Amino acid sequence: MTDASSGALRSLRNYNFRLWSAGSLTSNVGAWMQRTAQDWLVLTELTRHDASAVGLVVACQFGPQVLLLPWTGSAADYIDRRKLLLATQAAMGLLALGLAILTIGGWVRTWHVYVFALLLGCASAFDAPARQTFVADLVGDDDLANAVAINSTSANLARLVGPAIAGLLIAGIGSGWVFAINAASFVAVLLSLALMRTRDLVARDRPERKSGSFVEGLRYVRGRRDLIVLLAMLLVFGALGMNFPIFISTMAASTFHLQARGFGLLTSAMAIGSIAGALLAARRRRPTTALIIGGALVFGCAYATGAVLPTPLLFGAALAVVGAASQTVTTSTTSLVQLSTEPQMRGRVMALLLTIVLGGQPVGAPLVGWIANQFGPRWGVAVGAAAGFITAAIGCAYLALRRRDRPDETISSEDAPVGTDQV
Numbered sequence: 001m002t003d004a005s006s007g008a009l010r011s012l013r014n015y016n017f018r019l020w021s022a023g024s025l026t027s028n029v030g031a032w033m034q035r036t037a038q039d040w041l042v043l044t045e046l047t048r049h050d051a052s053a054v055g056l057v058v059a060c061q062f063g064p065q066v067l068l069l070p071w072t073g074s075a076a077d078y079i080d081r082r083k084l085l086l087a088t089q090a091a092m093g094l095l096a097l098g099l100a101i102l103t104i105g106g107w108v109r110t111w112h113v114y115v116f117a118l119l120l121g122c123a124s125a126f127d128a129p130a131r132q133t134f135v136a137d138l139v140g141d142d143d144l145a146n147a148v149a150i151n152s153t154s155a156n157l158a159r160l161v162g163p164a165i166a167g168l169l170i171a172g173i174g175s176g177w178v179f180a181i182n183a184a185s186f187v188a189v190l191l192s193l194a195l196m197r198t199r200d201l202v203a204r205d206r207p208e209r210k211s212g213s214f215v216e217g218l219r220y221v222r223g224r225r226d227l228i229v230l231l232a233m234l235l236v237f238g239a240l241g242m243n244f245p246i247f248i249s250t251m252a253a254s255t256f257h258l259q260a261r262g263f264g265l266l267t268s269a270m271a272i273g274s275i276a277g278a279l280l281a282a283r284r285r286r287p288t289t290a291l292i293i294g295g296a297l298v299f300g301c302a303y304a305t306g307a308v309l310p311t312p313l314l315f316g317a318a319l320a321v322v323g324a325a326s327q328t329v330t331t332s333t334t335s336l337v338q339l340s341t342e343p344q345m346r347g348r349v350m351a352l353l354l355t356i357v358l359g360g361q362p363v364g365a366p367l368v369g370w371i372a373n374q375f376g377p378r379w380g381v382a383v384g385a386a387a388g389f390i391t392a393a394i395g396c397a398y399l400a401l402r403r404r405d406r407p408d409e410t411i412s413s414e415d416a417p418v419g420t421d422q423v
Contacts, residue, residue, distance in 0.1 A: 009150065010143060010146055011143045011147040011150050012150065014138060014139050014200075015197060015200065016138050016197055017135075017150075019192045019195060019196060020134075020138060020193075020196070021150065021151070023190075023192025023193070024155075024189055024192070025158060026185050026188035026189065027185045027188055027189040028154060028157075028159075028162070029158040029161050029162045029165070029185065030096075030162070030181060030183075030184070030185025030186070031158070031182060032159050032161075032166070032267075033162045033163070033166040033169070033178050033181060033182055034099075034166075034178060034182040035163075035245065036162065036163040036166035036167065036170075036178075036263070036264055036267060037166050037169075037175040037179060038057065038099075038113060038117070038175070038179075039054055039245045039249050040170060040249070040260050040263060041108070041113065042054055042057055042113055043249050043253060044253065044260075045175070046109065046113065047110060049250075049254055050373070051254075051370075051372040051377075051380070052366065052369040052370060054245055054246055054369060055243070055246055055365040055366045055367075055368065055369030055370075057113055057117045058117075058243065058245060058246070059365050060114050060115075060117040060118040060121060061117040061118070061121040061124070062121055062365075063118070064121035064122045065121065065124075065125050065354060065355040067125075068126070069125075069214070069351060069355045070214040071126075071214075072125045072128075072129055072351045073129050073214065073217055073347045073348035073349070073350065073352060074214060074217075074347065074348060074351075075126055075129075075130065075347070076126075076129040076130040076133050076346075076348075076350065077133075077344065077345070077347030077348055079130075081130045081133060081134040082134070082193055082196065082198070082201070084126065084130045085131060085193055086193050088123050088124070088126050088130070089127065089186055089189050089190055089193070090190060091123040092123045092124065092127065092186060093183050093186030093187070094183070095116055095119055095120050095123065096180075096182045096183035096186070097179075097180065097183035098116065099112070099116045099179045100177070100179035100180035100183055102176075103176030103179055104176035104177065108176075128351075128354045129347055129350045129351035129354055132148075132334065132350045132354065133338070133346045135147045135148060136202065136343070137201050137202050138201065138202070139202070144339060145339065148334055148338070149279070149331055149335070150278075152274075152278040152327060152330070152331045152334075153275055153278035155278075157275055159267065159268070159270070159271035159274060159323075160268045160271035160274075160275060161268070161271075163263075163264040163267035163268050163271070164265060164267075164268045165264075166178050166260075166264050167260045167261040167262070167263060167265065168261060168264070170260040171259070171260050214348065217345060217348030217349060217351075217352065220342075220349070221349060227341070227349070229394065229398040230292075230333055230336065230337060231352065231353060231356050233296070233333070233391045233394050233395055234330075234333060234353065234356045234357050234391075235356045236387055236390050236391050237296065237299075237326075237329060237357075237387055238356060238357040239363050239364035240364045240367075240384065240386065240387035241299065241303075241326070241388055241391070242326065242357070242384075242387075243364055243365050243369075243380075244270065246365060246368050246369050246380060247368075247377070247380060247381050247384055248263065248319070249263060250369075250372045250377035251266070251315060251381065252266050252312075254372075254376075255376075255377045256312045256315070258312060262312060266312065266315065266319060269316035269319045269323075270316075270319035270322055270323035271323055272323065273319070273320035273321055273322065273323030273325075273327070274323035274324060274326065274327045275323075275327075276323075276324050276327075277295075277324035277325065277326070277327030277328045277331070278327045278331055287331075287332030287333075287335055288332075288336075289395060289398070289399060290399070291328065292328070292329055292332050292333055292395060293391075293392045293395035293399075294392075295325045295326075295328030295329040295332065296325070296329055296388045296389075296392040296395065297389070298324075298325040298388075299325035299326055299329065299384075299385075299387075299391075300385045300386070300387070300388025300391075300392065301385075302318050302321035302322045302325060302385075303318070303322055303381055303382070303384040303385035304385035306318030306319065307378045307379075307381040307382045307385060308378065322384075325388070329391070330357065333353075334350075334353070337350070337353055338350065364383075367383075368380050368384075371383060
């Protein structure tokens with residue numbers, strides 16, 4: 001029988017990781033509540049079902065991932081990650097509180113949401129690579145893939161619970177109080193960081209501080225064909241396929257004519273699949289290229305089906321499959337990139353990866369929002385389907401080239417990790 005120490009939950013034997021997971025879960029629930037309330041506020045209260053406005057909020061929130069890239073990865077490599085996370089999490093909590101005050105007071109306008117989304121994006125740009133690489137400081141490389149998957153499970157459990165709670169609270173007490181609850185939830189993650197046993201953190205050698213560290217990170221990735229392929233796949237997948245707020249909110253409001261509660265339940269439906277996908281990923285010691293390609297294909301097929309389904313119930317079922325497939329792609333890629341990257345370069349490489357996944361959305365979100373406005377929400381969902389198929393095609397082309405270069409090597413779903421191919 002598989003137990004927590006050797007199976008899907010083995011990383012939780014680590015005290016610091018248990019503490020971090022508990023704090024993160026609480027904060028993630030609050031973050032998903034805010035994200036749901038924010039999208040609904042813009043779509044139904046501040047505008048008249050304007051999908052482009054929601055897309056602009058997404059662009060403001062994730063644009064800093066690109067603009068601040070030269071500094072965010074270096075910060076994760078050079079600065080004590082625990083102290084950096086204390087600062088970024090506190091900043092995000094204060095921003096949630098500020099938006100709550102404006103909304104509860106009745107002063108909020110659309111441009112206020114844009115500004116707060118931009119400031120939140122700046123804090124998140126420094127937070128994300130530090131948070132991703134901090135997992136290795138908690139558990140070490142042996143349990144890294146498992147810990148990443150458990151983190152993803154926690155995030156998707158929050159995605160399941162948060163929007164459903166938000167839908168009820170929006171209808172009952174309003175969006176502003178949802179923002180206030182999110183602000184309070186940051187106390188949990190700040191306490192988890194403060195109470196950690198710092199002596200148990202995995203020691204790491206920090207790179208020497210010098211100018212041009214960002215360029216050094218780019219040069220490192222440029223010399224790794226496997227990393228280039230993964231980042232190219234994530235660029236397409238993130239920019240066009242992961243605009244979930246636009247896909248779900250426009251289908252809920254404009255196609256199915258649902259209220260806030262229905263919108264929250266559709267978002268939760270996708271999270272159900274995401275949790276299943278993350279738990280399956282937690283059982284794998286090392287993901288493979290073929291697994292990522294398969295996840296992208298399923299993602300495309302599920303979205304293509306969802307684009308033509310006639311009822312919210314069936315669309316929600318398709319979203320559950322989308323969630324499982326997207327989690328397979330993103331979690332497997334994150335684990336594989338970290339395991340394939342030298343520890344001293346992880347912060348910069350992960351910053352680049354997160355910039356491509358999240359920062360690519362400001363490029364794709366306005367386009368997807370425009371398509372949804374001009375041709376209907378179902379065509380917007382079709383763009384997400386195309387993103388899955390293109391992502392899979394890039395991966396297949398890489399494996400074909402690899403097989404041509406290494407004709408004696410057998411590539412299968414079990415023994416074909418991206419590895420360390422050099423350009």
